[in-house]
Amino acid sequence: MNRLRRFFHTPEAIAGASILALLIVMALVAPLLFSGDPQAIAGPALLPPFQDWSLPLGTDRLGRDVLAELFHGARTSLAVGLAAAAAALFIGALVGTLAGFAGGLIDEMLMRVTDAFQTVPSFLLALAFVSIVGPSLGAVVAAIALGAWTGPARVARAEVLSIRERDYVAGARVIGMHPLEIAFREVLPNALPPVLALSSVIVAAAILTEAALSFLGLGDPNRVTWGGMIAEGRAVLRSAPFLSVVPGIALVLTVLGVYLAGEGVVESTAVRRSLS
Amino acid sequence: MTALLSIRDLRVAYRRDGVEVAALKGVSLDVLAGERLAIIGESGSGKSTLALAVAGLLPQSAVIGGTIGWPIPKSQTSHSFAPPSRPRDAIPLLGRDIGFVFQDPSSSLDPVMPVGKQIAEVVRTHLKLSWRDSYTKAKTLLQRVRLPDPDSALHTYPHQLSGGQKQRVAIAAAIAAAPKILIADEATSALDTIVQAEIVALIRRLVAEDGMTLIFISHDIALAASLADRIAVLRHGELIELGETHQIIEAPRHTYTRALLEAHLGLDAKPLLGRQGASA
C-alpha cells in the first residue's frame, strides 16, 4: 500500500500510469468494441476523420476503419513489447547470474557471447532474424529479445558479483546448500531489482522496434500494427496525412507512458532503499 | 564552569512509512565549557541522534522539538527549532564551531580527493586562508594527529591508509578550524582494540591541548569512563542518569546503569565459564 502511495506521489508517474491504463483498456476492449476483422473494409476509402461518426477517425486507402485498427494495433504493440521485454529480462538475468556466480571460464565464455550480441546493432539483428525465420508474432518477439537481453545480463552479472561476497551466501554454503540453489534462490532474487529497473527502457525500445519492423513490412501480416499503419499511410502522406499521424501519436504516447511509469517505479523504490 | 551548550526538552522523531518513531523523548542536559562528556547507551538509546541534533546534522524529515541553546559570547540568543527561520549568526556552524568525527572514516572521507586537500578545504572555508596557507596548516594538523610522514601524507588518498590512519585524518579535518566542541560519534567502534586505545589517547591529547569541549558518544561504558569527566546514560530516548564519572562507575543510582556495569566483561570480571565448571 505504501509503495503504491509513494508511486503515485510524482506527477510523472501519474501521467505514465494513466497513459498505460488507457492503452491496456484499449487493448482489452478492442475485440468487444470492434468485434469484426479490423482489416475488413468498413466504408469508402480515404474518408477523413470526424466526417462520419460511425467511422470517427475515418478510413484508409482500402476503406478500413482507422479507429478499429488503432485499438487492435494497441494489442499487438503491448503484447510484443511486454513479451519481448520479459524474454530479454529472463535470458539476461539467467546468463548474468550464471556468469557472475560461476566465475572463471564459464563467466568468460558467457560474457564474450554477450559482447558478440552487443556489438551487432540490435535492429539489424532483428531484421536479419525475421528475414530468415519469416514474419510471425513469435518471430518478432524472439528477434527483439535477441538484441535486448545483453543489457540485463550485464547488470545482473555486476549485481551478482557483489552479492556473491555477502555473508549470507557464505552462510548458505556453510549449511551445505547446492551451488545452483544458492545462485537461483539466494542470489538471483536479490540481484533482480536493478535488472527490473531496466524493464521500462526495454519495453519502450521493444515497442519501437516492433513498429519499425512492421513499417518495413516484416511484422505479422495477419495482425494490425501501428508500424504497418504508418507504412500504409506513407503512400498518401500528402493527401491524407492523418493516416500516418494518428498511429504515430499513439506510438509516441505509448513509449512516453512506459518511460514515465518506469521512472515512477524506480523513484519510489529508490526512496524506499534510502529509507532502510 | 559555565554551560557552553544547554539542551532543553529536546525531542526528535523520525518519520518512517508515515509513522513517527521517537528517538529522543525530552532530553535536558548542559554541556560545560571545557569538559569531556560521554554519552553512553545501547542501540536505540538515541545517543547518535543527540550528537547529530547538536551538530545540526539531523535529516530534513526529522521532527524536532525543544531547544538547543548556545550562550556563546558572540550572541547571547538561543535558537529554537520550532520556527524554521533562525538568525544566521546565532547558529554555531559545523566545521567552524563544532568538529564532528563519525564512526566510519571510509564513508566520511572523500575517496577521490587527497587527504591534504580535504583538510585544507576545511581550513580555507572557515579560516578564510589562501590555499598555500591552508596546505601549510593541513600539514601541521597531520603532524598533530601523528600521521607518519605528513609531507607525503598530504597527497595520499583515503584508500591508501589503514582504518586507524583514516580516523586520524578525519580527526585532523574535524579540528582544522579550531572548533570549540569536538563530537566523536562512536569514533573508535569500527577499530580494533589496540587502534581504539591509540585514537582515544589522541583525542584526549588534542582536547587538552586546544581546550576543546568533548562530547564522546559510545556504547562502551569502560571506554567512556577512561576518557570522560562526566557520563550521561541514555536509554530508549531518555536521559536515565547523569553524573561525574567516578560516581556513575562506583555508585550508580539507576538500576539500568548498574546493569550496564555488570554486563561489562573486563579483564577483572568473573569468567562465565568458571561459574559453571564446564571444563573438558
Next chain:
Amino acid sequence: MTVLAASSLTKRYRRGDKPFAAVDNVSFEIGPAETLALAGPSGSGKSTIARLVLRLIEPDAGRVDFEGADFLALSGAALRARRARIQMVFQDPLAAFNPRATVARVLDDPLRIHGIATRAERPRRIAALLERVGLDAGLAARAIHEISGGQRQRVAIARAIATRPSLIVLDEAVSALDVSVRGQILELLLDLQRQERIAYLFISHDLGVIRAVAHRVVILDAGRITESGDARSVIANPQSAIGKALVAATPRLTRSRP
C-alpha cells in the same frame, strides 16, 4: 581425541605486486566441548583462518583434519554432506541472512538439505529449535529484518545447531550486540556447549569476552601465532609484544568496590 586439527595452514594474497601471507603456517587443535579463542588486531588473519577451516576459501598449504578425516580432500556432494557437522555464526546477524528470508525458512534450509526431518516434521523441529535458543516458537513466521539484533543472533545459533554439529565457528559473533544482550548470548553458547558437547572456534578482538568464555586462546599477529595457552593465564600474563599490547589496550573499569 580432537574435533579439529589444523596444521601449517597458509593462505597468501597479493597486495599490489607484493605477495603477502594472510595466514602463515598456523597450527592448532580443538577438542570436544572445548572453546579455542583466536585473538589479534585487525588484519592478523583471524577471519581468514575461520574461512579456511570452513572451506569457504582454500588454503595454499597445510592440512585440516575434521573429526579424524582429511577435510580438504572432500569435494562436491561429500563436502556438502560433511558441512552438517561444522557450522558458523557471523558477526552481523542481519548480513548473515538472505534479506528476503523468514525465520522459518532460515531454519528449514539446513533440516531440508541434510534430510534431518521430513517436510511434515519440519515445522515442529523449527519450533523446538527456536525454544532451544530461548525464543518463542511463534517467531517462525516473522521476517528476519523484523526481529531485534539479539533475536537474530539467537536464530543464527539455532540454524547452526540444527544439524547437530560438533564444531561451530563464531566469527565475532557477539561483537555487534548490545552488552546486555551479549551476556545472554554467551550464556546460551556455554549452555549449548555443556549439553551438546559442541566445540567452539571463538574469534574475537575483545579479550574481556575471550577471558569469560574460552578455555584456550591463540594470539595472532600478521598471520602468525605469537603465543597460545590457557586463556586466563595468557591474558593475565601475556608474553608476546602483541599480547601485551592487546591487554594494555583493553578498556577497564577502575572501581574501588567489586
